[in-house]
Amino acid sequence: MSYADYVNRLSKLADIAYTGAVLNWDMETYMPPKSAERRSQQLATLSGLAHEQFTSEETGVLLEKLNTDESLDARQRANVKHTLKQYRKGKKYTTVFVEEMSRTISETFNAWQEAKQKNDFSIYAPKLEKLIALKKKECELIGYETHPYDAMLDEYEPGLKTADVDKLFNDVRSELVPFVKQLLEQKIGSQEIIHRFYPKDAQIAFSEKILKEMGYDFDAGRQDISMHPFTTNFSATDVRVTTRVDENNISDCLTGSIHEGGHALYEQGIPDDQYGLPSGEYCSLAIHESQSRLWENNVGRSIEFWSGQFPELKQAFPETLKDVNVNQFYNALNVVQPSLIRINADEVTYHFHVMIRFEVEKAIFENRIQVSEIPAYWNARYKEYLGIEVPSDAEGCMQDVHWSHGSFGYFPTYSLGSFYAAQMFFAAEKAIPGLKDQISRKNYSELLKWLRANIHQHGKTYSARELCVRSTGEELNFRYFMNYVKAKYAGNV
Amino acid sequence: MSYADYVNRLSKLADIAYTGAVLNWDMETYMPPKSAERRSQQLATLSGLAHEQFTSEETGVLLEKLNTDESLDARQRANVKHTLKQYRKGKKYTTVFVEEMSRTISETFNAWQEAKQKNDFSIYAPKLEKLIALKKKECELIGYETHPYDAMLDEYEPGLKTADVDKLFNDVRSELVPFVKQLLEQKIGSQEIIHRFYPKDAQIAFSEKILKEMGYDFDAGRQDISMHPFTTNFSATDVRVTTRVDENNISDCLTGSIHEGGHALYEQGIPDDQYGLPSGEYCSLAIHESQSRLWENNVGRSIEFWSGQFPELKQAFPETLKDVNVNQFYNALNVVQPSLIRINADEVTYHFHVMIRFEVEKAIFENRIQVSEIPAYWNARYKEYLGIEVPSDAEGCMQDVHWSHGSFGYFPTYSLGSFYAAQMFFAAEKAIPGLKDQISRKNYSELLKWLRANIHQHGKTYSARELCVRSTGEELNFRYFMNYVKAKYAGNV
Numbered sequence: 001m002s003y004a005d006y007v008n009r010l011s012k013l014a015d016i017a018y019t020g021a022v023l024n025w026d027m028e029t030y031m032p033p034k035s036a037e038r039r040s041q042q043l044a045t046l047s048g049l050a051h052e053q054f055t056s057e058e059t060g061v062l063l064e065k066l067n068t069d070e071s072l073d074a075r076q077r078a079n080v081k082h083t084l085k086q087y088r089k090g091k092k093y094t095t096v097f098v099e100e101m102s103r104t105i106s107e108t109f110n111a112w113q114e115a116k117q118k119n120d121f122s123i124y125a126p127k128l129e130k131l132i133a134l135k136k137k138e139c140e141l142i143g144y145e146t147h148p149y150d151a152m153l154d155e156y157e158p159g160l161k162t163a164d165v166d167k168l169f170n171d172v173r174s175e176l177v178p179f180v181k182q183l184l185e186q187k188i189g190s191q192e193i194i195h196r197f198y199p200k201d202a203q204i205a206f207s208e209k210i211l212k213e214m215g216y217d218f219d220a221g222r223q224d225i226s227m228h229p230f231t232t233n234f235s236a237t238d239v240r241v242t243t244r245v246d247e248n249n250i251s252d253c254l255t256g257s258i259h260e261g262g263h264a265l266y267e268q269g270i271p272d273d274q275y276g277l278p279s280g281e282y283c284s285l286a287i288h289e290s291q292s293r294l295w296e297n298n299v300g301r302s303i304e305f306w307s308g309q310f311p312e313l314k315q316a317f318p319e320t321l322k323d324v325n326v327n328q329f330y331n332a333l334n335v336v337q338p339s340l341i342r343i344n345a346d347e348v349t350y351h352f353h354v355m356i357r358f359e360v361e362k363a364i365f366e367n368r369i370q371v372s373e374i375p376a377y378w379n380a381r382y383k384e385y386l387g388i389e390v391p392s393d394a395e396g397c398m399q400d401v402h403w404s405h406g407s408f409g410y411f412p413t414y415s416l417g418s419f420y421a422a423q424m425f426f427a428a429e430k431a432i433p434g435l436k437d438q439i440s441r442k443n444y445s446e447l448l449k450w451l452r453a454n455i456h457q458h459g460k461t462y463s464a465r466e467l468c469v470r471s472t473g474e475e476l477n478f479r480y481f482m483n484y485v486k487a488k489y490a491g492n493v
Numbered sequence: 494m495s496y497a498d499y500v501n502r503l504s505k506l507a508d509i510a511y512t513g514a515v516l517n518w519d520m521e522t523y524m525p526p527k528s529a530e531r532r533s534q535q536l537a538t539l540s541g542l543a544h545e546q547f548t549s550e551e552t553g554v555l556l557e558k559l560n561t562d563e564s565l566d567a568r569q570r571a572n573v574k575h576t577l578k579q580y581r582k583g584k585k586y587t588t589v590f591v592e593e594m595s596r597t598i599s600e601t602f603n604a605w606q607e608a609k610q611k612n613d614f615s616i617y618a619p620k621l622e623k624l625i626a627l628k629k630k631e632c633e634l635i636g637y638e639t640h641p642y643d644a645m646l647d648e649y650e651p652g653l654k655t656a657d658v659d660k661l662f663n664d665v666r667s668e669l670v671p672f673v674k675q676l677l678e679q680k681i682g683s684q685e686i687i688h689r690f691y692p693k694d695a696q697i698a699f700s701e702k703i704l705k706e707m708g709y710d711f712d713a714g715r716q717d718i719s720m721h722p723f724t725t726n727f728s729a730t731d732v733r734v735t736t737r738v739d740e741n742n743i744s745d746c747l748t749g750s751i752h753e754g755g756h757a758l759y760e761q762g763i764p765d766d767q768y769g770l771p772s773g774e775y776c777s778l779a780i781h782e783s784q785s786r787l788w789e790n791n792v793g794r795s796i797e798f799w800s801g802q803f804p805e806l807k808q809a810f811p812e813t814l815k816d817v818n819v820n821q822f823y824n825a826l827n828v829v830q831p832s833l834i835r836i837n838a839d840e841v842t843y844h845f846h847v848m849i850r851f852e853v854e855k856a857i858f859e860n861r862i863q864v865s866e867i868p869a870y871w872n873a874r875y876k877e878y879l880g881i882e883v884p885s886d887a888e889g890c891m892q893d894v895h896w897s898h899g900s901f902g903y904f905p906t907y908s909l910g911s912f913y914a915a916q917m918f919f920a921a922e923k924a925i926p927g928l929k930d931q932i933s934r935k936n937y938s939e940l941l942k943w944l945r946a947n948i949h950q951h952g953k954t955y956s957a958r959e960l961c962v963r964s965t966g967e968e969l970n971f972r973y974f975m976n977y978v979k980a981k982y983a984g985n986v
Contacts, residue, residue, distance in 0.1 A: 015538035018531075022516055030523075034713040035731030038511075038768070042727070045508035049542065220527040234535070238528030275531070 003076055006066055007277065009059060010083065014276030016050040018234040025240060027106070028226045040106030047102035048095045055090045063087055075279050078461050082278035092141045101138070104131050105406045112404035113227060119394040121375055128403060129371040132364060135408055139365070149365040152409030156285040157416065157464065162362065165412045168478065169355050172415065175482055180336065180348055183489055189335035193328060196320045198250040206316045207243055207257035210309065214261050214295065215448045216241075217268055228401035229256045229343075231263035231292075236272040236280070239264045250317075251333065251344060255296050262295030263288060265448060269456030278460035285410065287455065287464050289417020290424055297347050297418070298425040298484070299447070304440040306330045336489060338386035340395045348485050349386065350418070356381040357411040360397070365408070420468060422481040424455070427472040496569055499559055500770065502552060503576065507769030509543040511727040518733060520599070521719045533599030540595035541588045548583045556580055568772050571954050575771035585634045594631070597624050598899045605897035606720060612887040614868055621896060622864040625857060628901055632858070642858040645902030649778040650909065650957065655855065658905045661971065662848050665908065668975055673841055676829045676982055686825040689813045691743040699809045700736055700750035703802065707754050707788065708941045709734075710761055721894040722749045722836075724756035724785075729765040729773070732757045743810075744826060744837060748789050755788030756781060758941060762949030771953035778903065780957050782910020783917055784948065790840050790911070791918040791977070792940070797933040799823045829982060831879035833888045841978050842879065843911070849874040850904040853890070858901070913961060915974040917948070920965040 023043055031039060066080045108127040115124035139148035147162040208223055226242035233239040241260035246252045266288060274280030282288045299305050310326040336346045342353035360378055363369045369377050378397040379390040390396035402410050428450045429435050438446055454471035468476050516536055524532060559573045601620040608617035632641035640655040701716055719735035726732040734753035739745045759781060767773030775781045792798050803819040829839045835846035853871055856862045862870050871890040872883040883889035895903050921943045922928050931939055947964035961969050
């Protein structure tokens with residue numbers, strides 16, 4: 001048994017895992033409603049199978065042997081180490097548990113879709129309750145040192161602890177609260193331009209034009225519509241994004257597509273010859289999110305970006321935008337204002353949404369609140385942090401898909417991603433002379449090249465911390481984000 | 494171990510098989526081109542896994558035990574018998590062979606798509622050659638009594654022999670040749686109306702309207718576009734059809750959708766509680782095809798059908814059809830004329846297309862021709878049978894998807910399906926007073942009810958022969974088809 005056997009085995013395991021991803025993509029885009037139950041079952045079977053194959057004794061023997069193989073190079077050693085960690089973790093689960101989790105997730109997802117559409121939390125609650133009970137059981141299975149929620153965080157951001165997030169969010173809060181207060185005292189801009197009528201087909205066409213210009217390869221991907229936008233991949237040569245379209249809010253589709261495009265560029269930039277190996281997988285979710293938010297915010301909400309894009313946007317929506325200039329559009333897209341919906345939030349108040357979810361999740365995993373208490377708890381936090389009333393659960397605690405996917409511990413990576421993004425964009429600006437000029441000329445290729453070289457190509461070979469130090473020269477530092485928003489909004493308000 | 498264990502096991506096996514079907518559906522509808530290679534590999538892994546799970550010793554022990562279980566009812570016994578037959582057949586394959594076959598099929602399919610688009614047989618030939626070599630090896634693996642091609646036929650139509658098809662096609666030829674000659678001597682109608690301009694979106698909308706009226710449940714299915722139309726299902730609650738659209742040939746989409754709709758009604762009518770079991774699977778391919786062709790031809794090309802539908806068709810294409818009445822449209826849709834493309838052929842000359850494929854396949858499996866000789870051999874047969882020159886391989890031997898799927902022995906079921914359809918429609922007419930009147934009033938529900946009761950609900954519980962006798966009172970009799978076309982075209986020419 002050799003490293004080649006390991007590569008071959010992981011390739012087959014990836015085939016099974018990506019097959020599940022195709023089923024999920026289909027479930028969220030095209031699957032007819034009556035298929036939901038059977039699909040849940042099919043996904044459960046597939047998860048069970050993947051688990052069985054991965055945690056087989058053969059895999060274990062192979063990994064233990066390779067783990068002491070001195071002839072491997074650094075990347076190979078890192079791969080084996082990662083897989084062995086996953087293997088040991090995997091062994092803690094039974095196949096029955098894996099299948100039950102998968103089935104419960106699909107059922108909860110389908111309940112969430114219906115509940116959100118009908119604005120009826122009671123459709124969602126019983127499934128969510130079952131899922132949370134399973135997730136709590138999972139925390140105990142995996143084990144943790146101090147806080148059960150640590151086990152959830154580790155799944156998305158290896159090594160991240162509840163206490164780390166607490167500390168970071170305290171810093172964020174202490175800086176952001178006075179900053180937002182100051183901004184709001186000065187002036188709240190108008191978003192009227194964003195909420196004009198933008199025909200659906202033209203929005204999709206424009207978003208695909210931007211994706212192409214960003215460097216997204218449509219021969220190795222596609223864009224479809226889903227309730228909640230997402231990126232998924234079945235290899236580096238099949239990386240798909242979804243978007244959503246509101247004809248009275250161009251920001252949904254526009255910033256949504258750019259955001260998912262950032263995720264997709266990452267996946268398309270991972271070396272295909274590392275298929276199935278840790279070196280062929282994204283580093284961590286916060287790093288993934290750094291890519292989406294760098295494109296969405298640092299690029300896609302910048303005045304330089306719109307200097308380049310606005311003339312064509314105006315051509316695409318000549319009636320809607322006939323009385324609008326680029327500065328007015330840019331300002332409307334960057335209004336700082338407390339709001340209900342996380343994915344529509346501005347770059348500054350966005351983090352309050354994440355902090356709220358973190359608090360709700362912590363309360364759940366500390367057994368301080370029951371599922372039935374989530375809406376009230378949620379609404380109270382929105383009142384406290386953002387000063388707004390939540391008019392409905394569809395726009396409140398049911399707005400996001402994540403819990404229905406069983407993704408607890410995921411949200412903090414969104415804020416981390418933003419902070420990484422600011423730091424990486426700062427490093428890219430230093431490394432690429434005239435980057436902002438390039439962006440204003442719709443030339444994004446140097447930036448993509450930098451991201452490919454510094455982030456994308458490495459997969460999981462380095463940890464998030466290592467990758468950050470290698471690409472920016474220091475560990476994650478929240479200061480870059482604060483400097484970025486202060487500079488941006490000081491000129492804007 | 495009990496029948497319940499068997500049901501559970503087969504349900505999981507079906508989950509894996511249907512997962513492969515989702516991957517295939519995606520491959521033929523939405524998959525981006527660069528994904529082809531990885532998808533081939535993913536499908537191969539899944540096929541290998543399905544094979545391993547199905548042919549495990551555990552399955553064998555369970556089946557042998559249940560096969561002598563006297564407490565089972567008739568349907569349960571039939572299920573076990575079928576599965577045991579499949580199991581014994583499955584044991585003849587190695588996992589390596591199954592994976593290689595799967596990979597080769599996907600590769601051949603992708604080569605075929607490109608080759609057809611570029612009209613370049615040389616892109617297709619090397620893959621097809623590899624695939625045919627594997628199929629020949631498969632014949633030897635499975636075994637046969639007299640002719641290697643019997644092993645291929647048996648996969649689609651259990652028990653059907655090359656000699657049976659030879660005999661049937663001799664009868665067909667001896668009746669159809671003089672009949673077509675007589676028709677062509679009288680008059681060749683004009684298809685000009687069919688080839689007018691019909692906008693794409695309106696065609697799709699009209700085809701979906703008809704599908705709904707036929708009883709196709711869009712909550713348990715959907716229609717998409719593919720190069721070659723097909724029906725696939727991932728359960729009885731997720732049965733998808735595809736169609737294709739040529740804005741200068743309304744027949745493609747229209748008759749294509751009705752044809753696939755017939756297949757889909759069959760799958761939607763199979764009892765969902767028999768999921769994964771033989772009683773939850775279609776009887777045979779010829780029976781499947783009887784359903785599609787009954788709807789496409791006996792219903793969808795009848796004057797009664799168009800009496801009901803034509804007023805709305807005219808509304809959907811007011812400019813195109815402003816000078817056309819229902820009889821003119823009906824006649825244009827039913828012109829008998831030798832033609833190049835099987836799926837566009839009229840109901841009579843259609844069978845020459847099938848006979849040609851049968852001859853080519855026989856020649857291949859008798860090692861009388863090489864892959865490189867297929868185009869010339871094909872073209873010579875078209876000259877001989879239909880009196881026409883084949884201008885390009887794209888419209889010649891590359892017109893159909895089947896070989897690229899490894900589906901040799903499949904085509905004869907198309908003719909058998911037509912003959913079954915004529916016989917079943919005759920029986921339905923006897924059983925349903927005023928059926929043709931109902932059809933002319935766009936009421937297809939009694940017909941569907943008859944098909945559900947007599948065909949759909951039984952799955953594989955009865956053989957094709959038994960099902961035919963039960964539903965029509967006698968074995969398959971080619972006379973019903975001849976009587977049907979004679980009556981139809983006697984009035985038409």
